[in-house]
Structures are given as C-alpha cells and as structure tokens.
Amino acid sequence: MTQGTYRPAYKVTYKAGLDAEGNLIAFHVRGAGTHGSPVFANRYPAGAVDNYKAENHAKESNISTGAWRAPRSNFIATAEQSFLDEVAEAAGKDPIEFRLGLFDRAIKNPVGEDNDYDAERYAGVLKLVKEKSGWGQEEPGVHRGVSAYYCHNSYVAQVVDVVVEDDGPRVKKVHCAVDCGIVVHPEGAKNQIEGGIVDGIGHAMYSALTFKDGTPEQNNFDKYRLIRHAEAPESIDVYFVDNGIDPTGLGEPSLPPVGAALANALYKATGKRLYSQPFSTEEALLG
Numbered sequence: 001m002t003q004g005t006y007r008p009a010y011k012v013t014y015k016a017g018l019d020a021e022g023n024l025i026a027f028h029v030r031g032a033g034t035h036g037s038p039v040f041a042n043r044y045p046a047g048a049v050d051n052y053k054a055e056n057h058a059k060e061s062n063i064s065t066g067a068w069r070a071p072r073s074n075f076i077a078t079a080e081q082s083f084l085d086e087v088a089e090a091a092g093k094d095p096i097e098f099r100l101g102l103f104d105r106a107i108k109n110p111v112g113e114d115n116d117y118d119a120e121r122y123a124g125v126l127k128l129v130k131e132k133s134g135w136g137q138e139e140p141g142v143h144r145g146v147s148a149y150y151c152h153n154s155y156v157a158q159v160v161d162v163v164v165e166d167d168g169p170r171v172k173k174v175h176c177a178v179d180c181g182i183v184v185h186p187e188g189a190k191n192q193i194e195g196g197i198v199d200g201i202g203h204a205m206y207s208a209l210t211f212k213d214g215t216p217e218q219n220n221f222d223k224y225r226l227i228r229h230a231e232a233p234e235s236i237d238v239y240f241v242d243n244g245i246d247p248t249g250l251g252e253p254s255l256p257p258v259g260a261a262l263a264n265a266l267y268k269a270t271g272k273r274l275y276s277q278p279f280s281t282e283e284a285l286l287g
Helices: 073-091 095-108 119-133 186-205 255-270
Strands: 010-018 024-034 051-059 143-151 154-165 168-179 235-240
Touching (some): 073 095, 073 186, 073 255, 119 154, 143 255, 154 255, 168 186, 186 255
Parallel strands (some): 024 051, 168 235
Antiparallel strands (some): 010 024, 143 154, 154 168
16 A cells, blocks of 8 residues: 555535525536546536536646546545535425436526536436435435436436444445446346445545655555445345446446435434545544
C-alpha cells in the first residue's frame, strides 16, 4: 500500500432552488478532484430542471491516482443521490416520487439536447424497485433509503433496508432493479450485481486512507479496514428489466448508487446526514 496507485480524492458542493409548490427550479453542482473532476455535466438532473449549472475543477498532486471500480461515478452518485433526498425532504415530497417527477419532465419536456441518459429507462428501474421493495410498507424498525444512477450505459435503482442494533446500524436487505439490456448469463449477472453492492457498502462505510508527509498511514490490512462477512447484507434481491435492448455494462453500475441508498437509510435511522466518506469516520454515525 505504500507504493500503490490510489483512488482519487473528490469534493463536491450542491445548491438547489424550489418554488412555492416544492418544484425544483434551479440546480448547481461544483466538483473538484485529484487529477480531474467527478462531475458528469450532462447527466441527470441535467435535462430535468430549467436553471442548471455544472462546474468541473481539478487539483494536481504528487500522489499517483488511477481508476477504481466505476471511476468517478463511485463518488458522485453517493453525493448527488444523497443531496436529492435532502431536496425532496425540503420540498415535502416522497424521495421516489420527487425523482420520478424530474424524469417525467425530462421525458415530456426536456431542457437542452445533450443529456446523456434515457429518462424513460432511468425512471423504469426506479418504478420497478419501488414495486418490488414494497416502498412505503416497510416493517417497524426498518429504515429505508433509495438511490438510482446511470453509468457504463446501464441503469440501476436500489432500496437499502437498515436496522439499528446494540452495536449500531446494520444493512438488513438490498433491493436492486437493473436495466442493462439483454442479460446474457443470468447467474453471472446476478453475481456481478451482488458483488458490486457488497463492495459499494464496504467502501462507503470503511476503507479510509490518509496520508502524512506523502506516505499512507494505513500500510497494511491491520489498519486498512474492509467490510467483513457479518456486515454484508443478509439478502440481496435483484430484478432485471427484460426489454430486448443490446446488452451494456454490468461489472460497474451496481456499485455507485448503493452508497447513497445507504446514506439515506442511515439518515432515517439516526436523523443526521452524512457528508463524508467513509461514513464510519462521521460522529453522526458513531454516536
């Protein structure tokens, strides 16, 4: 670990404007990162809001960085989808219905012509996971968070169920809807989705890596924390959209959205928003 290539550090800030009816009328995202920005300027909610602005900034560093599973998306999905939950709450709307309202705008009356996603397919996975998870009908003591993201030409929506036990919050179940076109190998596809979810939960929660005088302070697995078997979800339900479209990416897309679905569920469980990864470093979670 003292001579590796590291996942880039990113930071992003958001601003949003709502009208008197709780409709999103303005959205501003500004992102910066080591050797590049995490912001994809033409992705959702571009196309779904009249006043939209995206800014990219980069910071050079002597620390070598490189691609990590679902590059850039692994960070920006968590930030974006967590923020959208905050906006939905400020608007007084259900987080899924709030997102679907934006997709409806992007379908019927899109803003601009360079939006790099299919709003109908994006909304489709969100509707599917809402149905399959029984959204709004969760059992007592179960705290739910939702997220949806598009990357590597595939669409994924997830609902994460969190329960709070004596030793803190635990992921009980994940519901996942995927539109990757034709599924060539169903069992292998399901395994890819499950692995991405476990990987995404682990790195959202743990795996902090810090530097002092240019050297990583975590130089082996006694200090570098990874997810453990007992911390993985008890179950993961995966649902594929059967639409006959040519197959697209599947190794990457299930990882990015799970961090936000987890953060949104933890907010329901603790009443506190999480703004830094890994979440285990936040006092809101530990307290």
